[in-house]
Amino acid sequence: MAEITLKGLAHSYSKTPSSHSDYAIRQMDHVWHQGGAYALLGPSGCGKSTLLNIISGLLEPSEGDVLFDGHRVNELPPEERNIAQVFQFPVIYDTMTVYDNLAFPLRNMNTPEYKVDPKVREIADILDLTPLLSRKAKTPTADEKQKVSMGRGLVRVDVSAILFDEPLTVIEPQLKWKLRRKLKEIHERFNITMIYVTHDQLEASTFADKIAVMYDGQVVQFGTPRELFEKPAHTFVGYFIGSPGMNFLSVSHQAGKVMFGELPLPVNEAVSRSVAAAGSSNIKLGIRPEFITVSNSPEPNSVPIEVVNLQDLGTYSLLSFTLNGQLFKARLPEGHAPVGDAAHAVFSDQHIALYVDEYLVEIGHE
Amino acid sequence: MSLHLQNIDHVVGGQSHISGVNLELEPGSFNVLLGRTLAGKTTLMRLMAGLEQPTRGRIFMDGKDVTGVSVRKRNVSMVYQQFINYPSMTVRDNIASPLKLANTPQQEIDRRVGSIAEMLHIEHLLDRYPQELSGGQQQRTAMGRALVKDADLILFDEPLVNLDYKLREELRDELRELFKARNCIAVYATTEPNEALALGGNTAVLHEGKLLQYGPTEQVYREPNGRHSAEMFSEPPINIVPGKLTATEITFDQSLHFPCDPGLQRLTPGDYDFGVRASHITLKPQSADDLELPVLVDVAEISGSETFLHVRHERFPLVLHLAGIHEFHVNDAINVYFPTHQLYAFDKQGSTVHIPSSAQGSVAHG
Amino acid sequence: MNNKVLNNRAWLLVLPMLVLVAFSAIIPLMTVVNYSVQDVLGPNARFFTGTEWFHSILNDSALRDAFVRQILFSLTILAIQVPLGIGIALIMPKRGWQASAVLILITLPLLIPWNVVGSIWQIFTRGDIGLMGYGLRELGINYNITRNSGDAWATSIGMDVWHWTPLVAMLCYSGLRSIPEAYYQAARIDRASKWAIFRYIQLPKLTNVLVIAVLLRFMHSFMIYAEHFVLTGGGPGSSTTFLSQSLATMAIGQQDLGPSAAFSIIYFLVILLVSWVFYTTIMHMQKDKNPHGGA
Missing domain, CATH: 3.40.50.300 (P-loop containing nucleotide triphosphate hydrolases)
Incomplete structure (x- = not known):
C-alpha cells in the first residue's frame, strides 16, 4: 500500500x-x-x-x-x-x-x-x-x-x-x-x-x-x-483533449469591447469584465466545437462566418469555418440542417473559457 | 486518368488473398480502402501499383491494358505506414529525388520542392536530415516525395497509423485539401471507419479479400449493402441483435417484443439480424416507443468528449456511443433505450433487406 | 496465356547463374567423382575401379583415427569457445568509447591470416626463443610440442580458442545488444537474480546466434588446415593430424588421385550431413518459436 x-x-x-x-x-x-x-x-x-x-x-x-x-x-x-x-x-x-x-x-x-x-x-x-x-x-x-x-x-x-x-x-x-x-x-x-x-x-x-x-x-x-473536457486548466489541455480540440481566439480589450483582431465579439458582461481585468497581452478565449451553434440567418449575439467545408462523420458533422481569417471547427449533431457558404455562429456564453498567459482564469458568470 | 480493375484474383501459395474484385476509379477521385488487418488492402494496392501481378483478371489505366506493365512504367507513387525516407539525404533532396530521377531541370525542381514543402508545412526543415525530425515531420517528408512527381496514381497504405492522434487529425485534414486541386487518383487504405468518414470521397469496403461495397463514403455508411459492410464501417461497430419478424412484431425473446416499423412489414416473416447504430441507443428515452432494456455495464470508454459504453443484456451485448462524459463502474445495473424505428435488417445470408427511413433521408440531403 | 509466356522467359534469367554454378561447383565436383571411380596411372592409362577406393578409404585405420581426432577436436573447441564467448560478451562494456576499444581488441585475432597465426604460435611455443615455451621451461614444466602429443593437442586447442573465440563473443555481443531494455527492467522489478536474468532472459534470446556460432565453428574446425600445419605439421607422429591434412598429404604429397577423390567425396558428404542436421535443427527451432507464423 x-x-x-x-x-x-x-x-x-x-x-x-x-x-x-x-x-x-x-x-x-x-x-x-x-x-x-x-x-x-x-x-x-x-x-x-x-x-x-x-x-x-x-x-x-x-x-x-x-x-x-x-x-x-x-x-x-x-x-x-x-x-x-x-x-x-x-x-x-x-x-x-x-x-x-x-x-x-x-x-x-x-x-x-x-x-x-x-x-x-x-x-x-x-x-x-x-x-x-x-x-x-x-x-x-x-x-x-x-x-x-x-x-x-x-x-x-x-x-x-x-x-x-x-x-x-x-x-x-x-x-x-x-x-x-x-x-x-x-x-x-x-x-x-x-x-x-x-x-x-x-x-x-x-x-x-x-x-x-x-x-x-x-x-x-x-x-x-x-x-479536462469542461474546464481545461491550460490551453494545451483544451487543444489535446477532445477531437477536434478547443478553438482559441486571441483577444484584447479596447474601448469597452472584446476585440478579436478588428472584430468586436458579442460576449456577455462577465466575460468582457474578466478580459478587461486580465492585465496581460496574452489573452485567449477558448470555446469547444461542441458549444458553437451555426445557423443560416443572423441570431442574437451571432458573428458572420465563412464556411470552408462540412464533413459528415456519421454520428455528427464537423463544420470548418473561418472567422477573421482564422480556422475554426464546430461540431453539429447528426441530422443538422445544411449550412450555406455564409452562415452565422453563436459561441455559447457559459462555455467560453478565458485563458491568460495560457492558464485558465475563472469568469464570474452570474 | 481512370483505373479499372476487372475480375481480379490474387492467389499466393494456394491461399486466396484477393478474389473477384471489380473496381472502377474515376479520374481525380479520392478513394478510401476500408478493411480490417489482413482484409487484403495492401495486396490490392500492390496490384494497382504493379508491384504484384494478379493471378487472374486485368487492370486498365485510361482504358489501356496495363496488367503486365511493371511499376516503373506506371507513374505511381506510394506512402507507407513506416516513415520511409533516404537517411543520408536532406529533406530537400528526399523530396526532390523522384524529379532528379526524371532529369527535371534544377530550377523546376527547386520550384516544385518549395511549393510542396509549403503545402506540407515543412519548408523550414528542408536542410535537416530525416533522423532529426519527429515522426509527423518524417511522414510529411515521405508524402512530399510521393506528391512532388505528378503521379497518375498515389497510394497511401495506412500512412497515419504510427502517429499521435492529434497529428493524425491535422494531417488528415491537410491531405484532403491537397487532393482538391489534383487530377490524379488517390487511394488511401485504413482500418478506421472514422478516418474514412473524415476523408470523404468514395469508400470501398474490403473483407477477406472480397470487395463488399463501393460508392460515395456517406452513402456506403448510411446504406450498407450487407451486415459485414455495416459492421466494418462503424466505430464502435453497429450492434447486431438476432430476432424474429412476424407480420406486425419483432421478437428478440418471449419477453422482448415490440411492434415493427411499417417499412419492415413488407418483409417475409422469419429470422433476421437487426442492426442498430451505437449512437442511436441512449440513456434517456428519445421517443415513446423506445424499448427499455435492463443491462449491466462492462466498461465505459471515455474519449475526450464522448463515451463508448459497453453493456450486456442477458441475451446480447450492446455498445452505446454517447456524446459527453459518462462515468460508470464495471457491473453497474442501468437501463438503456433501444430505438425501435432506427433498425437495419439483414437476412441470414447477410444482405441488407431494410434501411431505416432516417438514414435514407440523410443521404438525400447530403 | 500471357502468364505462361512470361514464366518461360523468366527461366532464361536463371541461365547465367546456372552456367556460373556449373563452372564453379558442378564441373569440379564431377571431376572429383570421375577420379574417385578410376585408377589413374598416367595420362592415358586409367582403369575403372567401381567403389573400390571408397571401400579402402572407409577401412583405412589411419583415416579413421584422423576422423575421430577431428570430431574430438571440434567438440573440445566448441565446449570451450561457446561458454567462453558468452562470458566475454557478458562482461564487455555496453556503450561509450570503452565498448569500441574492447571490440577492436577482441577482433584483432580474426584479422590475422591463418598461416601467420600458425607461425606466431609456433614461435611463441618454442623452448628457446618463444615466450610461452621458454616461460614454461623456466617454471620447470617439461613442455615440448614436437615431442609430447599432449602438449601438441593442448597447444592446438589453445591456438584455435585464441583465434576463434572472438567470433563467438562478437556474435553473442550483438545478440545481447538486441535484447530490449524493458526485459532487464522487468526482471529487476520481479527481483530476479543475476543468474535468473542470464538463465531466463539472456540465454533464451541468445539461442539463435548460438546456433549460428556453433554451426560456423563446427564446420570451420572441420576444414582447418593452415594454422595446424604450420604449428605441428600433424605431429608428433600423427597425434594432431586432422582430416584436411590427411587429405592434403594423400592428394598432393602422394599423388594418389583416386583414393583422395573418394576421400574428398566422403569428406564432403560428412560436412553436408552435419550442415543439414544443423539446418533442420534451426528450422525446427524457429517453427517452434512462432506457431502462428503462417498467418
Whole structure:
C-alpha cells in the first residue's frame, strides 16, 4: 500500500542544466493517493516516461524527492520499492510456462511452493489465464502475453503500485476494450495504486479516475475526465483533449469591447469584465466545437462566418469555418440542417473559457 | 486518368488473398480502402501499383491494358505506414529525388520542392536530415516525395497509423485539401471507419479479400449493402441483435417484443439480424416507443468528449456511443433505450433487406 | 496465356547463374567423382575401379583415427569457445568509447591470416626463443610440442580458442545488444537474480546466434588446415593430424588421385550431413518459436 508523493521534483538529463529547456521534468509537486486509478497523459516527448521511470526507480531524479508513504526512496532501486510495471511490449520469459512466469516473482523471494500455487491460480483465474497455465509463454497472443506480464505484478502481495507504460500498443483494436474492462475490474477489486502512462485520451480517461496532463515537462492539469473536457486548466489541455480540440481566439480589450483582431465579439458582461481585468497581452478565449451553434440567418449575439467545408462523420458533422481569417471547427449533431457558404455562429456564453498567459482564469458568470 | 480493375484474383501459395474484385476509379477521385488487418488492402494496392501481378483478371489505366506493365512504367507513387525516407539525404533532396530521377531541370525542381514543402508545412526543415525530425515531420517528408512527381496514381497504405492522434487529425485534414486541386487518383487504405468518414470521397469496403461495397463514403455508411459492410464501417461497430419478424412484431425473446416499423412489414416473416447504430441507443428515452432494456455495464470508454459504453443484456451485448462524459463502474445495473424505428435488417445470408427511413433521408440531403 | 509466356522467359534469367554454378561447383565436383571411380596411372592409362577406393578409404585405420581426432577436436573447441564467448560478451562494456576499444581488441585475432597465426604460435611455443615455451621451461614444466602429443593437442586447442573465440563473443555481443531494455527492467522489478536474468532472459534470446556460432565453428574446425600445419605439421607422429591434412598429404604429397577423390567425396558428404542436421535443427527451432507464423 502506498501513497506516492513527488516533492520539488525536477529532472534533467544534462549534468549542468541552465535553462528551462534543459529539463525533461520541471519543478513539480504531486501526490498519488493510495488506491487511486491515475493516468499520465501527454504527447510524445512531454516527459511522462521520464516521470514514470523516476517513480519506478529506474531513474534517479536530479532534484527533489520521491516519497512512498512519507519515506524517501530516491536511491532505492526498483526491486526494493514494491512496485510492478507493465511495459509497452509484453515482457515474458518465453522459455517458461505461463504458470512459471506468474510464479517467478514469488520464487525470487523464496516463497514456499505451497504458498505460490494458490496465489498463481487465483491471479490466473482473475485474468482468464487458467487454460493457458501449462503452456509455454511464447505461444499466447499479444493480449494474453500482456495479461501475463500484468499477472506477475499482481501475484505479489507486497505490491503497492502498478505502473503501466502504454500497455495496449500491441493489442488488436477489437480486443482493446476487453483489456480495458479487465484493468478496471482489477483496480476495483484490488486496493492498489495504478498509474497508467499514455498519449491517447481514450486510454487515459477510460482507465483513470484522475488524469495528470503533461506538457513540456510539467503537469498542466490534474483532474477527472469531465474536468479536462469542461474546464481545461491550460490551453494545451483544451487543444489535446477532445477531437477536434478547443478553438482559441486571441483577444484584447479596447474601448469597452472584446476585440478579436478588428472584430468586436458579442460576449456577455462577465466575460468582457474578466478580459478587461486580465492585465496581460496574452489573452485567449477558448470555446469547444461542441458549444458553437451555426445557423443560416443572423441570431442574437451571432458573428458572420465563412464556411470552408462540412464533413459528415456519421454520428455528427464537423463544420470548418473561418472567422477573421482564422480556422475554426464546430461540431453539429447528426441530422443538422445544411449550412450555406455564409452562415452565422453563436459561441455559447457559459462555455467560453478565458485563458491568460495560457492558464485558465475563472469568469464570474452570474 | 481512370483505373479499372476487372475480375481480379490474387492467389499466393494456394491461399486466396484477393478474389473477384471489380473496381472502377474515376479520374481525380479520392478513394478510401476500408478493411480490417489482413482484409487484403495492401495486396490490392500492390496490384494497382504493379508491384504484384494478379493471378487472374486485368487492370486498365485510361482504358489501356496495363496488367503486365511493371511499376516503373506506371507513374505511381506510394506512402507507407513506416516513415520511409533516404537517411543520408536532406529533406530537400528526399523530396526532390523522384524529379532528379526524371532529369527535371534544377530550377523546376527547386520550384516544385518549395511549393510542396509549403503545402506540407515543412519548408523550414528542408536542410535537416530525416533522423532529426519527429515522426509527423518524417511522414510529411515521405508524402512530399510521393506528391512532388505528378503521379497518375498515389497510394497511401495506412500512412497515419504510427502517429499521435492529434497529428493524425491535422494531417488528415491537410491531405484532403491537397487532393482538391489534383487530377490524379488517390487511394488511401485504413482500418478506421472514422478516418474514412473524415476523408470523404468514395469508400470501398474490403473483407477477406472480397470487395463488399463501393460508392460515395456517406452513402456506403448510411446504406450498407450487407451486415459485414455495416459492421466494418462503424466505430464502435453497429450492434447486431438476432430476432424474429412476424407480420406486425419483432421478437428478440418471449419477453422482448415490440411492434415493427411499417417499412419492415413488407418483409417475409422469419429470422433476421437487426442492426442498430451505437449512437442511436441512449440513456434517456428519445421517443415513446423506445424499448427499455435492463443491462449491466462492462466498461465505459471515455474519449475526450464522448463515451463508448459497453453493456450486456442477458441475451446480447450492446455498445452505446454517447456524446459527453459518462462515468460508470464495471457491473453497474442501468437501463438503456433501444430505438425501435432506427433498425437495419439483414437476412441470414447477410444482405441488407431494410434501411431505416432516417438514414435514407440523410443521404438525400447530403 | 500471357502468364505462361512470361514464366518461360523468366527461366532464361536463371541461365547465367546456372552456367556460373556449373563452372564453379558442378564441373569440379564431377571431376572429383570421375577420379574417385578410376585408377589413374598416367595420362592415358586409367582403369575403372567401381567403389573400390571408397571401400579402402572407409577401412583405412589411419583415416579413421584422423576422423575421430577431428570430431574430438571440434567438440573440445566448441565446449570451450561457446561458454567462453558468452562470458566475454557478458562482461564487455555496453556503450561509450570503452565498448569500441574492447571490440577492436577482441577482433584483432580474426584479422590475422591463418598461416601467420600458425607461425606466431609456433614461435611463441618454442623452448628457446618463444615466450610461452621458454616461460614454461623456466617454471620447470617439461613442455615440448614436437615431442609430447599432449602438449601438441593442448597447444592446438589453445591456438584455435585464441583465434576463434572472438567470433563467438562478437556474435553473442550483438545478440545481447538486441535484447530490449524493458526485459532487464522487468526482471529487476520481479527481483530476479543475476543468474535468473542470464538463465531466463539472456540465454533464451541468445539461442539463435548460438546456433549460428556453433554451426560456423563446427564446420570451420572441420576444414582447418593452415594454422595446424604450420604449428605441428600433424605431429608428433600423427597425434594432431586432422582430416584436411590427411587429405592434403594423400592428394598432393602422394599423388594418389583416386583414393583422395573418394576421400574428398566422403569428406564432403560428412560436412553436408552435419550442415543439414544443423539446418533442420534451426528450422525446427524457429517453427517452434512462432506457431502462428503462417498467418
